[in-house]
Amino acid sequence: MSGIYIHIPFCKQACHYCDFHFSTSLKRKDQMIFALCEELKIRRSEVADYEIINTIYFGGGTPSILKSEEIRFIIDTIYETYLVADEAEITLEANPDDLTPEAISIWANSPINRLSIGIQSFFEEDLEMMNRAHSAEEALQCLQLAAAHFDNISIDLIYGIPGMTIDRWKQNLELALASKIPHISSYALTVEPKTALDAYIRKGKIPAPRDEVAQQHFELLIDTLETAGFINYEFSNFGKPGFFSKNNTAYWQGKPYLGIGPSAHSFNGIQRSWNIPNNIKYIDALAQKELPREIETLSTQDRYNEYIMTGLRTIWGVSLTKVLQEYGDSYHSYLLQHAQRFIDKQLLTIEDNTLLITKKGKFLSDGIASDLFFLNLT
Structure with a gap:
């Protein structure tokens, strides 16, 4: 078992682009924390006695909205219930x-050893358009404060924002590099259905993001960060050597994990499961010691397609040996046949019997992967 993900479903306010599960009401926060701990205890049986937890990741939502003692209560429950590695990576997503100086000092003296900070942009106009709760000044100040207490820090940045010029995106990257943080996760702004951003675009209040602008930003992102010594180990993740996210790496390499909390997903190598995305129903079910989740058993075809999608996004690529051994000759032959046209266009390459995306093909990696899916096997 690689790790445990804890979904904290609370936020101060709703970002216009976000479609994750959360609530801006903290009325049942205490009950939620007890429900999370109850789920952790119930699901101990899914982890073998010898399996060690290597990562604990607090995501959301906004985990930093909780008090330090509330986070500590959940961490203590994990340590009391599971075997946790001595050098486990424990990440807290924070806004x-x-x-604050006091909060950072408290987190630094807790078991948390990695911060993932939702900067998104260092410019006020971008933050206001996205309805972020923080200011540009707070974005810069928190990095200075965090760096005094934490070595392992990641920040999130969003590109392709309507109105964001290439120069402003370049300044965002320069400010990030000036902070000397060792990990950056960067995502193109996407318009998810039923979000405020979707509504504003349909009403003409905000222009829609443009793919060609996002691609320009992405190409600058890669060139700038690689020049600065970062490794683009997964499409959206850049780390200095020794600072790849262990949580992210395990996910992209298909390792099992537990997802705790409303809407959280889990994977055991054969099955995926997901909890109900409803705080009240989740709390009420756990009060009855019931798991409010659905389970899907993955077919060979499902597992092959997921491996193609995740593998091509990473520097580890898709092992042709693994495809042959785990999925069979028909999948192996199918993959080689359908990959050839992308190899001819220098979007894919084969090195050491591994199918890899090229720099030229990176921005198109999801589309290329979907074209390699095996869709006709019964």
Whole structure:
């Protein structure tokens, strides 16, 4: 078992682009924390006695909205219930407005050893358009404060924002590099259905993001960060050597994990499961010691397609040996046949019997992967 993901389903306010499960009401926060701990205890049986937890990741939502003692209560429950590695990576997602000097000092003296900070942009106009709770000044200040207490820090940045020029994106990257943080996760702004951003675009209040702008930003992102010594180990993740996210790496390499909390997903190598995305129903079910989740058993075809999608996004690629051994000759032959046209266009390459995306093909990696899916096997 690689790790445990804890979904904290609370936020101060709703970002216009976000479609993750959360609530801006903290009325049942205490009950939620007890429900999370109850799920952790119930699901101990899914982990073998000898299996060690290597990562604990608090995501959301906004985990930093919780008090330090509330986070510590959950961590203590994990340590009391599971075998946890001595050097386990324990990450807390945090927003800049929550990272006061006092809060950072408290987190630094807790088991948490990695911060993932939702900067998104260092410019006020971008933050206001996205309805972020923090200011540009808080974004810069929190990084200075965090760096004094934590060595392992990641920040999130969003590109392709309507109105963001290439120069402003370049300045975002320069400010990030000036902070000397060792990990950056960067995502193109996407318009998810039923979000505020979707509504504003349909009403003409905000222009829609443009793919060609996002691609320009992505190409600058890669060139700038690789020049600065970062490794693009997964499409959206860049780390200095020794600072790849262990949680992210395990996910992209298909390792099993537990997802705890409303809407959280889990994977055991054969099955995926997901909890109900409803705080009240989740709390009420756990009060009855019931798991409010659905389970899907993955077919060979499902597992092959997921491996193609995740593998091509990473520097580890898709092992042709693994495809042959785990999925069979028909999948292996199918993959080689359908990959050839992308190899001819220098979007894919084969090195050491591994299928890899090229720099030219990176921005198109999801589309290329979907074209390699095996869709006709019964």
